[in-house]
Amino acid sequence: MPARVLDLARRSQPVVVLRRPGIARLFALSVVGRAPTGAIGLLLILRVRELGGGYALGGVAAAGFAVGLATCAPFVGRAIDAAGQTLVLLACASASALALLAAAALPAGAPPAALVPLAFAIGAAHPPIESCMRVLLGRLLGDADLRHSAMSLEASLQEVSFTLGPLVFVTLVGARSAAGGQAACGVVGLAAAALFAATRESRAVPGGLARGRAPGAPLRRRGIRTLLVAIASLGAMFGANEVALVARASQAGHAALVGVLLTIYCLTSLVAGVVTAHRRAPTAPARELALLFAAGAVGHALLAAAPSLRALAPLVGLAGAVAAPIFALLYALAGRLAPDGAVTEAYTWLGSSLFTGAALGAALGGVLVERVGAPAAFLAAALAAAFAAAAVWRRAASLEQVEEQDR
Secondary structure, three states: OHHHHHHHHHHOHHHHHHHOOOHHHHHHHHHHHHOOHHHHHHHHHHHHHHOOOOHHHHHHHHHHHHHHHHHHHHHHHHHHHHHOHHHHHHHHHHHHHHHHHHHHHOOOOOOHHHHHHHHHHHHHOOOOHHHHHHHHHHHHOOOHHHHHHHHHHHHHHHHHHHHHHHHHHHHHOOOOOHHHHHHHHHHHHHHHHHHHHOOHHHHOOOOOOOOOOOOOHHHHOHHHHHHHHHHHHHHHHHHHHHHHHHHHHHHOOOHHHHHHHHHHHHHHHHHHHHHHHOOOOOOOHHHHHHHHHHHHHHHHHHHHOOOOHHHHHHHHHHHHOOHHHHHHHHHHHHHHHOOOOOHHHHHHHHHHHHHHHHHHHHHHHHHHHHHOOHHHHHHHHHHHHHHHHHHHHHOHHHHOOOOOOOO
């Protein structure tokens, strides 16, 4: 019996994916390479405080990082499509690391506002390892079921990165000094990006893929535009929910439990992503995506009705379970719908929309918490998911057929 179970495990789709040459190594490097991303915003706030600034300026610095990332990522993605992954990843990782080290090296007494332009530079040059990883998965895996499994694993590992980053660089390294945490982010990010770019698989991606493509070519595809609306709404759901969780825990007198609640949210997403990785590729991905968003709307609406933190915790897990499966479908659809020679750019547009939506959701959530209360912010997260469900359902046809020509 144990031998049969072991044999079935070896033949499962996730195991088959990870046993393909180079895949496991690429996954490991991409997890390490993107781990600093989830910590940089928090470290910027803490670094502003170290230099004597207030939380408002810290928020501006964190926003500067997000704005740099959101506005410049598509240009970096297009550069990768034009010149290949290796040189662009190395250049971006080096520039971003230098900006992080410069922020860490600011002496005591330096104006805290000096961190704002550095934060923008950190985000603008941030190497899009996650987008490169998704491109490589599409190139290395020809079978649709294996690609679906790989994208589900990738979405799950994204949760690992965003949990690991704050834990290592903020809680462990940054506990003594935010400057030390920033320096560690720069060194680890550069090393991981360099190792990723040096892999045979990354170096094999040819340059010149974007030749003949106008800037913003992915945006001419109706399906890609639908995905951008969906992922921006997903980001708004995340942003509003995070603010609501902070407020709910603080109002209950247990602010320290915010980390626990967010971990539950990420862990259930991770588990759901691993479960999804064992499934075959869906025959109607757009409709499944709409249903997942609808489930997310219901899950986040239930959070508004939770009478206590004890009741809130399992509901947080329920609400978070849709995240990785949604990401897996979004990534798979983007890879299929993007025009040839602009796949990396398409993925970076998704990232920009996600960060923009998250910023707007957090801002709206903050206003609702102050004026109405945490339940209103949870409901805003639910409405964002419901809007995405309606948009995807209404435009399902644009997601289920590949356009022959850009429009």
